[in-house]
Amino acid sequence: MRVSTLFTAAASIACATFVTADGAAIVAALSNVDSETQELGSRVQDWNGGLLSSIPIVTQSAHVLSAINDGTDTADDSDPLTTEEAISIGSAVNTLATTVNATMTAIINAHDDFEHLLLAPIVLLDLKAQKSASDDMSSALLAKVPTALQAIASNLAAPIDASFNQAIEVYSISNGI
Numbered sequence: 001m002r003v004s005t006l007f008t009a010a011a012s013i014a015c016a017t018f019v020t021a022d023g024a025a026i027v028a029a030l031s032n033v034d035s036e037t038q039e040l041g042s043r044v045q046d047w048n049g050g051l052l053s054s055i056p057i058v059t060q061s062a063h064v065l066s067a068i069n070d071g072t073d074t075a076d077d078s079d080p081l082t083t084e085e086a087i088s089i090g091s092a093v094n095t096l097a098t099t100v101n102a103t104m105t106a107i108i109n110a111h112d113d114f115e116h117l118l119l120a121p122i123v124l125l126d127l128k129a130q131k132s133a134s135d136d137m138s139s140a141l142l143a144k145v146p147t148a149l150q151a152i153a154s155n156l157a158a159p160i161d162a163s164f165n166q167a168i169e170v171y172s173i174s175n176g177i
């Protein structure tokens with residue numbers, strides 16, 4: 001309930017308050033991670049299970065990783081965030097969590113097709129790299145969030161980690177193949 005109150009506050013603050021370049025740059029970086037992750041999800045969802053058509057998925061997976069790394073760099077370069085900035089970033093993280101959930105669900109559903117092509121271990125490596133990069137991005141963001149908001153910020157990021165873990169668990173089963 002506190003979180004939804006926060007979002008209502010975010011909506012009004014977004015209209016009323018000037019957001020400095022750092023917060024805006026982080027929101028833009030998160031929005032980039034979100035669209036690259038969405039693109040990965042749609043490519044996996046539209047995939048016909050063929051080997052050649054898996055190549056654009058592998059390529060897009062690399063784009064997701066580099067978008068996450070850019071997000072970390074942007075957060076590292078940022079000054080400590082104001083409360084208003086932290087709230088708008090929290091909202092972007094929440095949006096990203098929904099996207100990551102959908103994309104990880106698509107990847108989980110495609111497990112058998114990847115396994116059939118012996119590509120499951122490659123997907124697993126990608127997932128682990130993305131999860132680790134995403135953890136780094138969360139830490140970089142949290143370091144800039146005002147102390148009073150850190151618990152909330154951390155709760156907002158937690159579902160992203162949980163989604164990666166679900167997919168990693170599914171792909172870990174095919175490890176021995």
Ligand SMILES: *[C@@H]1O[C@H](CO)[C@@H](O)[C@H](O)[C@H]1NC(C)=O
Pocket residue numbers: 100101102104105108162163164166167
């Ligand atoms: C997606 O979110 C739903 C609802 O919270 C949850 O039950 C499901 O486990 C999540 N799936 C993934 C892959 O994160």
